[in-house]
Amino acid sequence: GAVVSQHPSWVICKSGTSVKIECRSLDFQATTMFWYRQFPKQSLMLMATSNEGSKATYEQGVEKDKFLINHASLTLSTLTVTSAHPEDSSFYICSARESTGGYNSPLHFGNGTRLTVT
Amino acid sequence: QKEVEQNSGPLSVPEGAIASLNCTYSDRGSQSFFWYRQYSGKSPELIMFIYSNGDKEDGRFTAQLNKASQYVSLLIRDSQPSDSATYLCAVNDSNYQLIWGAGTKLIIKP
Numbered sequence: 001g002a003v004v005s006q007h008p009s010w011v012i013c014k015s016g017t018s019v020k021i022e023c024r025s026l027d028f029q030a031t032t033m034f035w036y037r038q039f040p041k042q043s044l045m046l047m048a049t050s051n052e053g054s055k056a057t058y059e060q061g062v063e064k065d066k067f068l069i070n071h072a073s074l075t076l077s078t079l080t081v082t083s084a085h086p087e088d089s090s091f092y093i094c095s096a097r098e099s100t101g102g103y104n105s106p107l108h109f110g111n112g113t114r115l116t117v118t
Numbered sequence: 119q120k121e122v123e124q125n126s127g128p129l130s131v132p133e134g135a136i137a138s139l140n141c142t143y144s145d146r147g148s149q150s151f152f153w154y155r156q157y158s159g160k161s162p163e164l165i166m167f168i169y170s171n172g173d174k175e176d177g178r179f180t181a182q183l184n185k186a187s188q189y190v191s192l193l194i195r196d197s198q199p200s201d202s203a204t205y206l207c208a209v210n211d212s213n214y215q216l217i218w219g220a221g222t223k224l225i226i227k228p
Contacts, residue, residue, distance in 0.1 A: 006161075034216075043220045044162070044206070093161045103214035104150035104169060112161040 001027050004096050006110025013084055013117055021079045021113045023094030029074040030096035034107065035067075038091045047092075050077040074099065084117045091115075120145045122209050124219035133228050137194040139205050141219055144188070147212030151183055151190045154206040156221065162206055166192065197226045 003026040013019050023033055033050040048069050049057040056069035068080040077096075081088055091114050095107040121144045131137040139153075150169050154162035168174045168181040168190065180193040190209070194201055207219040 044218055046216075091159075091161075095162075104210055106150075106152050106164050106167045107208075107216065108164065109154075109161040114159075 002098065002108045003027055004094065004108045004110040006094050006113055008113055009111060010114040011116070013115070015085055015117055016083055018080055018082045019084055019115060021081075021092055021094070021115075023077045023079070023096070023110050025075045025096045025098075025108075028096075029099045030077075031074065031099040033071060033077040033094055033096045035069060035077075035079050036093045036095065038093065038112075040091075044093070047079075081115065084115070086117045089115055089117045120211050120215070120217050122207055122217045122219040124205075124207050124222045126220060127223040128225050129222055130225045130227055131197050133197060133199060133226055135197055137197045137201065137224055137226070139192040139194075139207075139222050139224065140189060141191065141207030141209075142189045143209045143211075143217070145209070145211040145217075146185075146188060148185075148188075148209045149212065149214065150210040151181070152208040152210075152216075153179075153181060153190075153192045154208060155201075156204045156206055158204075165205075194224075199226045199228055202226045 005024045007022045035047045036044045047062045050069045050071040052071045058064045071077040093112040095109045152167045153165045156162045166181045168183045174181045178195045182191045204221040206221045
């Protein structure tokens with residue numbers, strides 16, 4: 001149980017284009033999903049918290065107009081990297097917490113999306 | 119600034135031995151504690167979680183929590199080469215914010 005599906009697994013795009021990443025909770029409902037970014041050999045960095053039916057909460061230093069997050073249903077959140085540049089190349093990972101489990105329940109992670117901007 | 123600290127390693131353990139990974143946290147009101155395993159180039163995978171003081175066992179893994187001393191540990195018995203990975207400690211603080219440690223790299227030597 002508690003499977004999170006993230007798509008695509010990897011994407012290569014040209015500088016200036018936009019890329020959409022989907023995150024789905026397959027067998028549970030997730031009121032809250034989290035988007036992380038990880039550069040090689042570095043720690044996980046929380047980018048934003050995605051709340052179903054409301055605006056996402058972005059961490060300090062993360063541009064909300066560049067990283068658009070939509071959480072339209074209890075099982076789907078999307079991250080769109082707009083006007084991507086080479087410095088946006090990274091490993092993007094979504095995670096979700098079961099709605100029924102409360103704030104102390106664990107996060108379940110998708111398999112991540114490796115974005116390369118050329 | 120609330121912190122979760124882990125030794126970055128690498129921690130090298132012979133195959134078959136017990137690997138002991140440690141984590142300390144600064145917020146005394148922290149609520150829940152998690153261990154994740156992350157292989158290189160992959161996303162984190164939940165190994166164990168613990169909420170109460172004491173030990174919690176799951177197969178070869180044991181999580182230990184000591185709230186008075188503000189540390190949580192993960193023991194891996196009968197270590198296998200496939201256990202070689204980075205182990206991330208995460209703590210839900212008193213505001214239910216998940217704080218991550220930087221991870222300990224574990225190497226199991228055959």
